[in-house]
Amino acid sequence: MNQQKIPATVITGFLGAGKTTMIRNLLSNTNGKKIALIINEFGDLGVDGEVLKGCGAENCTEDDIIELTNGCICCTVADDFIPTMTKLLEREQRPDHIVIETSGLALPQPLVAAFNWPDIRTQVTVDGVITVVDSAAVAAGRFADDHGAVEARRVEDESLDHESPIEELFEDQLTCADLIVLNKIDLLDTAGLGRVRDEVASRIARKPVMIEARNGEVPASVLLGLGVGTEDDVANRKSHHELEHEDGVPHDHDEFDSFVVELGPVADPATFVDALKGVIGEHDVLRLKGFVDVPGKPMRLQLQAVGSRVDHYFDRAWAPGEARGTRLVVIGLHDMDEAAVRTAIEALA
């Protein structure tokens, strides 16, 4: 058995930042390194797994892609992540490198801390935590909440124990980073990008390296092999939650909600997408993604919305025997009106 510790890269970043896109690109240029991929997403529809399994990389086959579906990885470390890692490490053919994509709502800190569990620590080390940033969303002020409005919401609803869940999560994910990828730079000009750099830097005390990317195009040689051993430094990267609840009150995701909408076929995708943008804007939907059945088309339409920016493209043919259908996962803050959003989307098909 190879006694060297296997490096594991943790890829984190807020909903829609471009984590899956970056991993897809990474898998296409790992120079023969055998990768095991552990992916976790928020919501009951495994879109990221579908996308990554569909890329057909030889060095990361469907068997090497493990989906954790029992909730957000940071809250299910003991029940889900550790047993998964143990099984992975028992495989006869061990991977050269493990890549973990956290959900967009995960705090990376509990996950990194799990690498200090005795059975894991002896066999694996955290090569580095990479935080992907949606530069366009930062530029649009999505992570700089209006503190007055947040406070008003908190007074209305005492279950919101944080100041601003989105802003805090964004900072927690930056706080844990060894490398920050400012993604989506195609959507900004130079001055805008400069402001994003300043804004991101102002939110972290440590100074991890920051690089820029479009469509997550960063060579594997940059992403893999950071060699940090982040598990030894978790104490310096505490999340807001850890700082506020030193006594160990469990973290949860009560501030966010998700549900799946299932629809019939969508005959006119362009009109559907246009109308969907309206629903997203009206109800402050943070993220919406899934697959659409367009009648008469042999291909499945993939739909990806981050705020009201919506991408859609035919990604692969419906497989023989596969039930065609339109299934979309919707993610928002917990005060999102699920019934109203559901009704509005159902009315579009």
Ligand SMILES: Nc1nc2c(ncn2[C@@H]2O[C@H](COP(=O)(O)OP(=O)(O)OP(=O)(O)O)[C@@H](O)[C@H]2O)c(=O)[nH]1
């Ligand atoms: N314009 C632009 N779009 C991008 C870029 N990178 C990713 N996207 C798009 O952003 C959307 C979200 O990308 P994903 O890679 O799914 O994001 P993610 O971080 O994995 O999302 P979650 O898993 O839901 O948190 C998709 O429509 C991508 O095509 C980029 O650099 N520029």
